[in-house]
Amino acid sequence: MHATDPRPHVVIVGGGFAGLTAARTLATADVRITLIDRTNHHLFQPLLYQVAMAVLNPADITVPIRWMLRDQPNATVIMAEVDRIDVPQHTLTLDGGSSIVAWDYLIVASGARHAYFGHPEWEGNAPGLKSIEDALEMRRRFLLSFEAAERSSAAGQREALLTFVIVGGGPTGVELAGMIPEITRKAMKHDFRRIDPASARVVLLEAGPRLLPQFPEALSARAERDLRELGVDVRTNTAVTSVDDAGVTVASGERIFAHTVFWGAGNQASPLGKQLGAPLDRVGRVVVSPDLSLPNDPHVFAIGDIASVLTDAGTPVPAVAPAANQMGAHAAKAILHDLRGTSRTAFAYFNKGDLATIGRHRAVASIGAVKLQGNIAWLAWLFIHILYLAGFRNRITVFVQWAFQYITYQRGVRLITGTTAHRLLNTSRDRELARAEAGSMPPKL
Amino acid sequence: MHATDPRPHVVIVGGGFAGLTAARTLATADVRITLIDRTNHHLFQPLLYQVAMAVLNPADITVPIRWMLRDQPNATVIMAEVDRIDVPQHTLTLDGGSSIVAWDYLIVASGARHAYFGHPEWEGNAPGLKSIEDALEMRRRFLLSFEAAERSSAAGQREALLTFVIVGGGPTGVELAGMIPEITRKAMKHDFRRIDPASARVVLLEAGPRLLPQFPEALSARAERDLRELGVDVRTNTAVTSVDDAGVTVASGERIFAHTVFWGAGNQASPLGKQLGAPLDRVGRVVVSPDLSLPNDPHVFAIGDIASVLTDAGTPVPAVAPAANQMGAHAAKAILHDLRGTSRTAFAYFNKGDLATIGRHRAVASIGAVKLQGNIAWLAWLFIHILYLAGFRNRITVFVQWAFQYITYQRGVRLITGTTAHRLLNTSRDRELARAEAGSMPPKL
Numbered sequence: 048m049h050a051t052d053p054r055p056h057v058v059i060v061g062g063g064f065a066g067l068t069a070a071r072t073l074a075t076a077d078v079r080i081t082l083i084d085r086t087n088h089h090l091f092q093p094l095l096y097q098v099a100m101a102v103l104n105p106a107d108i109t110v111p112i113r114w115m116l117r118d119q120p121n122a123t124v125i126m127a128e129v130d131r132i133d134v135p136q137h138t139l140t141l142d143g144g145s146s147i148v149a150w151d152y153l154i155v156a157s158g159a160r161h162a163y164f165g166h167p168e169w170e171g172n173a174p175g176l177k178s179i180e181d182a183l184e185m186r187r188r189f190l191l192s193f194e195a196a197e198r199s200s201a202a203g204q205r206e207a208l209l210t211f212v213i214v215g216g217g218p219t220g221v222e223l224a225g226m227i228p229e230i231t232r233k234a235m236k237h238d239f240r241r242i243d244p245a246s247a248r249v250v251l252l253e254a255g256p257r258l259l260p261q262f263p264e265a266l267s268a269r270a271e272r273d274l275r276e277l278g279v280d281v282r283t284n285t286a287v288t289s290v291d292d293a294g295v296t297v298a299s300g301e302r303i304f305a306h307t308v309f310w311g312a313g314n315q316a317s318p319l320g321k322q323l324g325a326p327l328d329r330v331g332r333v334v335v336s337p338d339l340s341l342p343n344d345p346h347v348f349a350i351g352d353i354a355s356v357l358t359d360a361g362t363p364v365p366a367v368a369p370a371a372n373q374m375g376a377h378a379a380k381a382i383l384h385d386l387r388g389t390s391r392t393a394f395a396y397f398n399k400g401d402l403a404t405i406g407r408h409r410a411v412a413s414i415g416a417v418k419l420q421g422n423i424a425w426l427a428w429l430f431i432h433i434l435y436l437a438g439f440r441n442r443i444t445v446f447v448q449w450a451f452q453y454i455t456y457q458r459g460v461r462l463i464t465g466t467t468a469h470r471l472l473n474t475s476r477d478r479e480l481a482r483a484e485a486g487s488m489p490p491k492l
Numbered sequence: 493m494h495a496t497d498p499r500p501h502v503v504i505v506g507g508g509f510a511g512l513t514a515a516r517t518l519a520t521a522d523v524r525i526t527l528i529d530r531t532n533h534h535l536f537q538p539l540l541y542q543v544a545m546a547v548l549n550p551a552d553i554t555v556p557i558r559w560m561l562r563d564q565p566n567a568t569v570i571m572a573e574v575d576r577i578d579v580p581q582h583t584l585t586l587d588g589g590s591s592i593v594a595w596d597y598l599i600v601a602s603g604a605r606h607a608y609f610g611h612p613e614w615e616g617n618a619p620g621l622k623s624i625e626d627a628l629e630m631r632r633r634f635l636l637s638f639e640a641a642e643r644s645s646a647a648g649q650r651e652a653l654l655t656f657v658i659v660g661g662g663p664t665g666v667e668l669a670g671m672i673p674e675i676t677r678k679a680m681k682h683d684f685r686r687i688d689p690a691s692a693r694v695v696l697l698e699a700g701p702r703l704l705p706q707f708p709e710a711l712s713a714r715a716e717r718d719l720r721e722l723g724v725d726v727r728t729n730t731a732v733t734s735v736d737d738a739g740v741t742v743a744s745g746e747r748i749f750a751h752t753v754f755w756g757a758g759n760q761a762s763p764l765g766k767q768l769g770a771p772l773d774r775v776g777r778v779v780v781s782p783d784l785s786l787p788n789d790p791h792v793f794a795i796g797d798i799a800s801v802l803t804d805a806g807t808p809v810p811a812v813a814p815a816a817n818q819m820g821a822h823a824a825k826a827i828l829h830d831l832r833g834t835s836r837t838a839f840a841y842f843n844k845g846d847l848a849t850i851g852r853h854r855a856v857a858s859i860g861a862v863k864l865q866g867n868i869a870w871l872a873w874l875f876i877h878i879l880y881l882a883g884f885r886n887r888i889t890v891f892v893q894w895a896f897q898y899i900t901y902q903r904g905v906r907l908i909t910g911t912t913a914h915r916l917l918n919t920s921r922d923r924e925l926a927r928a929e930a931g932s933m934p935p936k937l
Contacts, residue, residue: 087639087908104549106905114906117682124685126639126908146643179909194532194571198591237562240569460551461559463532463571464624 054079054121057382058139058150060129060319062089062112064368065351066156068375070122076383080122081148083141087111087126088179093368094432095176096219099185099309100226101461109179129157132322134344152346154378155319155333159352159366162315162330169290173308176219183464185309189227190463192307193235196242203304204477209247210305212295214287215312216253217260218403221270223309224251225405228277234461249279250303252295254286254312259411261365262401266411269420273405293476304476314366316353323347328355337393339378348381350374356394364396368435373397402428499524499566502827503584503595505574505764507534507557509813510796511601513820515567521828525567526593528586532556532571533624538813539877540621541664544630544754545671546906554624574602577767579789597791599823600764600778604797604811607760607775614735618753621664628909630754634672635908637752638680641687648749649922654692655750657740659732660757661698662705663848666715668754669696670850673722679906694724695748697740699731699757704856706810707846711856714865718850738921749921759811761798768792773800782838784823793826795819801839809841813880818842847873 055078059066062084070082088109097103113124127141138149161175174184189211196208211227213220227249235244251258251274257267258274258281274281286298294305316331325341326334332355333341339354341347351371356364364370373396381391400414402424410424419427500523504511507529515527533554542548558569572586583594606620619629634656641653656672658665672694680689696703696719702712703719703726719726731743739750761776770786771779777800778786784799786792796816801809809815818841826836845859847869855869864872 087635087906104551104905105909106549106907109907111683111906113683120685122685123642124683125643126636127643141643146645179907183909190532191571197568198570198572198586200591238556238558238569240565240567460549461532461556462551462554462624464550464628 052079055151055382055386056081056149057152057154058083058148059154059156060084060132060139061156061158061317061351061353062086062124063092063156063158063351064371065158065375066154067112067115068372069154069156069348069350069379070116070375071119072376072379073382074119074121076121076379076386078121078152078382078386080119081125081150082112082116082122083125083127083129083148084112085126085128086178087113089115090179091435092177093435095179095182096222096226098179098182098460099176099189100223100230101186101190102226102230104460105179105183129319132319134322134324134341134347137346150346152348152382154348154350154375155323155353156349156351156371156375157317157319157353159314159316159330159332161310162313163310164313166290169310172292173214173290173295173310175310176223186460187463188307190461193239193242193244193247194463195306197239201477205242206248207294207304207474207476208306209242209244210250210294210303210307211247212250212252212303212305212308214252214290214295214308214310216251216255216258216281216283217311218401220251220253220309220311221258221274221403221405223311224249224274224279224281225277225409226407228279229406250305251279251281252285252287252297253281253283256283258283259401259403262403262411262413263418266413266418266420270403270405270411273409273411273421277406292474306474314352320349320353323349325349338381338391339374339394340381340391348378350378356396358396358398365401367401369399370396402431404428497524500596500827500831501526501594502597502599503528503593504599504601505529505577505584506601506603506762506796506798507531507569508537508601508603508796509816510603510820511599512557512560513817514599514601514795514824515561515820516564517821517824518566518827519564521566521824521831523566523597523827523831525564526570526595527557527561527567528570528572528574528593529557530571530573531623532558534560535624536880537622538880540624540627541667541671543624543627543905544621544634545668545675546631546635547671547675549905550624550628574764577764579767579769579786579792582791595791597793597827599793599795599820600768600798601794601796601816601820602762602764602798604759604761604775604777606755607758608755609758611735614755617737618659618735618740618755620755621668631905632908633752635906638684638687638689638692639908640751642684646922650687651693652739652749652919652921653751654687654689655695655739655748655752656692657695657697657748657750657753659697659735659740659753659755661696661700661703661726661728662756663846665696665698665754665756666703666719666848666850668756669694669719669724669726670722670854671852673724674851695750696724696726697730697732697742698726698728701728703728704846704848707848707856707858708863711858711863711865715848715850715856718854718856718866722851737919751919759797765794765798768794770794783826783836784819784839785826785836793823795823801841803841803843810846812846814844815841847876849873 057078057080059082089112091108094108116122131140140147163169192208196205199205213224231244231247258270259267271281287295289296294303296302320333324343333349334355335349339348352366377394384391402412404410408425410428412419412424412427502523502525504527534557536553539553561567576585585592608614637653641650644650658669676689676692703715704712716726732740734741739748741747765778769788778794779800780794784793797811822839829836847857849855853870855873857864857869857872
């Protein structure tokens, strides 16, 4: 189709922060770009937990990738699944071999999924949070728990339905845990007749000694204190040893009965990394050269959450949006250097800081030497996120809509799509409890 | 559980317009109300097609039922599926017998689904539009067609991917058909490189002699003219004789190849109607007494789209929101009459008028003797819908949000969730076309 197009073909796999920034950095370059993503949208992942907690609409934090590149004529967007990458041949195949794409440069930015430490069977009972589908599944389970509890006539069952266990004390876990009490105590306040949503129990489990391990210790302590004030049962040094449909078991042997378990621990790089012929680190990330290209092929780059890169201090570059953006720009600039005949440079990560919110008016922030907490950190968080969101959407639209969604969240986006609540009322423990009740009859409402 | 509550128990099945209005009409009555719905939300169905066409968010037109009744202490909301109604025993069972509900009064308002005229096998290839799930499936197919077309390298396949067939010339069909050209010509204008979305073909098929048969003839003609001006291929007197994954066949034998077919023809009442022991009409609706109760039990009512009721003129009361609201209020008032010892009255339908939009700045409206068309009818439509929506949501929120969504729909809610585009590229006709090409190789992008 493009046999006659003399421009180098840059193929980018993944339309997240890394891939999209790479495409945009090449906007005026004399190349043709094909960006391939399995979804049609770029996702503003830092706010994904707000979709999971029924505060924001999925469309509030997603934008069609092709819409973002609409004014960039050198870029074509293809929605497809990449299933095989052949580095020596410089080709990849889409959707079970239905088409083949040849490249001059390849940028792999296909991200990561959550990982279950060798227990993939836990996923069904403890969904993680990486995609919009993940967030909608979390939202569904979160909201269904209250619906099922309102119907339940057994106290033990009701208690398990109103227990939410979150595994992992990183930013995702902390943000999820901090949001639940706000919703149960405020947004749901008057809506139920038989249960009090405010009685919901939130348990945050972290295997390590403190929450938010990438933050300074003082901020970890503050986050823990803030969460406790919101009523969250925070347990550090508490590893999960099993997850099933009735709840979780922790290393001490304690069983926590909960119909709803959310997973915020551990990442596993996209399996495409395995096909690149380069060494991988422990979690499957591609160990790249200083310019972010493969040791075995300078025309192929791995960037974003799929890449294993060290900071100047020798610590891993974190899996956050600013790092992905920086790597995307760097890989694109390496290609520009090649086109101009100048030398590529080594990637250097610039840490813009770390931020995590706790509920609606508290946050912790570590920006260079500055450490913020409480309301001022929350305002900083709000400001930065509005600024970022505005970068890819109409500035006024996003501000008004988001402010509205956020301020008026009394109603929120409490929409359940999919199946009914019935499954939640029929776990292994429910059957056990039912057997324990002699001659049990169907409850009368 | 409520063995000691002396108030009569009014059980309402369905939280649509009819059921919700019945519950609200009983707000101050000395009864206890249990409203049961299989979903957690009330749906503003008149705008459902805008969700299907990626203009509005699902949450923009849904509200949790329990939130709408939060200030009505005599009402409890249960999310469950009703699977058996026993009229003589005055009980119903939920979710496969998991619980039993006894009533003093029962109001059945479980609505209707679309019907396929004895061809349920068509549904997989021609989804209809009654629920949020339906709308999301339509949105997914609509958006995926363009994604798949952008990837396709076969002209015949591309053409079928960009052909949208809509079956049924009632308000739903007319509104869907009128919206597509607006989106393909404006919202998607700059987004594709290999296809021109404006070249999409929209075919509207109506078995009867004219569109919008419930409207005056002059307005039907105007709607047809407006649609033709938008480029829609309107075909009246054209019955569909089969639907498969490659498109539709019409009575003349003509085959229209289309990857996307939407169904806007025919209703079938909820199957719960069959369990009431009352006579049913041709489409399964319950033929009720003049007070909307069952001929066989005055303590059971059937209202909304599940009820077969005639107007004073002897024509069927249409399946529209105002009719459902009026029936809901009437059934509730019949119960109030019983409680006060006064006589029930007969239901009389008051026709507030008919409205249908064509694209974004045209509509037809028939309100009493007044007939409107063009832009003025569209403004009337806008005003009435904002007013209605405002009735169940914060007045300012809805106005600002909706206006924003509507005015800035350049980007819209073009979010695909679920599977990838691959299925759309592998229909029976694609395989046929592929076999026709001798020695075909996977296309190179």
